[in-house]
Amino acid sequence: xxxxxxxxxxxxxxxxxxxxxxxxxxxxxxxxxxxxxxxxxxxxxxxxxxxxxxxxxxxxxxxxxxxxxxxxxxxxxxxxxxxxxxxxxxxxxxxxxxxxxxxxxxxxxxxxxxxxxxxxxxxxxxxxxxxxxxxxxxxxxxxxxxxxxxxxxxxxxxxxxxxxxxxxxxxxxxxxxxxxxxxxxxxxxxxxxxxxxxxxxxxxxxxxxxxxxxxxxxxxxxxxxxxxxxxxxxxxxxxxxxxx
Ligand SMILES: [Zn+2]
Numbered sequence: 001x002x003x004x005x006x007x008x009x010x011x012x013x014x015x016x017x018x019x020x021x022x023x024x025x026x027x028x029x030x031x032x033x034x035x036x037x038x039x040x041x042x043x044x045x046x047x048x049x050x051x052x053x054x055x056x057x058x059x060x061x062x063x064x065x066x067x068x069x070x071x072x073x074x075x076x077x078x079x080x081x082x083x084x085x086x087x088x089x090x091x092x093x094x095x096x097x098x099x100x101x102x103x104x105x106x107x108x109x110x111x112x113x114x115x116x117x118x119x120x121x122x123x124x125x126x127x128x129x130x131x132x133x134x135x136x137x138x139x140x141x142x143x144x145x146x147x148x149x150x151x152x153x154x155x156x157x158x159x160x161x162x163x164x165x166x167x168x169x170x171x172x173x174x175x176x177x178x179x180x181x182x183x184x185x186x187x188x189x190x191x192x193x194x195x196x197x198x199x200x201x202x203x204x205x206x207x208x209x210x211x212x213x214x215x216x217x218x219x220x221x222x223x224x225x226x227x228x229x230x231x232x233x234x235x236x237x238x239x240x241x242x243x244x
Pocket of ligand 1: 148
């Protein structure tokens with residue numbers, strides 16, 4: 001799965017991709033821009049390709065690529081395109097190089113199929129990010145209140161704060177910023193996402209009015225973890241998601 005392609009000097013391209021074990025690798029495609037025969041326009045982010053490569057000094061040398069599967073919805077709808085860019089950017093940021101992440105690979109493949117089948121893009125993106133965070137160990141605990149240890153399920157309203165990171169009952173007065181108050185529906189959604197098998201998470205539903213806010217919440221939280229701006233999210237926020 002191609003994640004990113006960077007232009008180097010001359011006609012060379014540097015390609016970041018996940019192999020079939022979900023291992024993030026980088027490979028140099030020498031003269032790729034001139035050699036259409038070897039890389040017939042298939043080095044687009046999130047395409048599935050068969051890559052032929054050989055080890056060279058510090059990186060792989062790509063010899064040729066053949067397109068296996070592309071997801072046309074990613075090239076047609078601006079919202080889905082933006083989400084595709086976000087997925088590629090987050091995978092590059094969260095998955096360390098040369099370390100197998102097969103589960104993340106399968107998760108991404110399933111999410112792409114869902115997006116291509118016209119499922120609600122922001123819902124699918126939220127499910128994908130949350131599950132990726134679970135796999136990579138960044139998902140917060142949504143069970144107990146960080147302050148009083150009460151079961152959040154016993155409270156009608158609760159707050160997910162990004163800075164400082166905590167989940168608490170809505171009764172407490174909170175200092176700091178980036179906090180969102182949520183209800184039981186969102187709590188149950190977040191909990192189910194952690195326990196359901198991969199094949200069933202895509203059917204999870206959430207009220208349409210809450211999806212945009214939750215997606216924003218999740219994206220800001222990713223930025224807090226990475227301690228940097230997520231460019232594709234900023235693009236999505238500016239162009240697609242209307243200010244709330
Ligand atoms: Zn509490």
